Amino acid sequence: MVHVRQLDPTASPLDYFGYELRRKREEAGLTLKQLGSVLFCSGSLIGQIETTLKVPTREFAERVDAALVTDGMFSRLVGLVLRSQLPTWFQPYAEMESRATYISTYQCQVVYGLLQTEEYARAVLATGQPANLDAQVAARMERQRILKRERLPLTLVVLDEAVLHRPIGGSEVMRGQLRHLLSLRDERWIGLQVLPFGVGEHVSLAGAFNLLRFDDDPDIVYTEDLISGHMTADTETIREGALRYAGLQGAALSVEDSAELIKGVLEERYGQHTETGQRPLA
Structure with missing residues (x-):
């Protein structure tokens, strides 16, 4: 007799997803293999998701909704599932980020998470040697x-x-990442500037930080140390952060000149030639 692992749907969003997937599949009278044939995946994968051994992707959730006619239930749930895969200390920030109406960030080590390609994100996240790398990459893409x-x-x-x-991640990953940054220059609600080496010392040599603003909540400043993140709504910290960010924007190249610098680095350092005036593909 096959042992079926029992799930507690209240244990976590992932457990709830697996519990509901199994319940809806059995309600439809489908075996793992039969549902897999409809979703173009293996029955084994479905079984692993049902028992929380694998984290579902958004694409998988959307296919399940279509196959089992669940009115978008799994597509709505998968966002919670993926957010729960973020490091525990980062989840409060991710929640605030998702509700922000204004985000300003200075990054001195890596591309800001919301602008990373999947391949670049995988290379960044792999440096922490996480056991659930695929899930963390999916969670970053969900953000x-x-x-x-x-x-x-x-x-x-x-x-x-x-x-x-x-x-x-190497030259190929960087080509894709820089091409993606170039593709953002015509986005009305995204502004990307580069702080060039020539600036020398500047107002945020202490490191990266984010400022978030909201329609109905106080502004916050977010910073990270080696192992965790820190949010504060302290008024003086907000004022200091805003002042420093204004200084960074003033010292950085314009959006247009930043795009030209990115294009130059792409061509000279990573061997990607772009014609003058040509819009690289994302």
């Missing part, structure tokens, strides 16, 4: 959905030029 919604936040990004030169 980026806020830039695709109807009312997306105004997102202003200042990247240190060092970010463009640091070969995260």
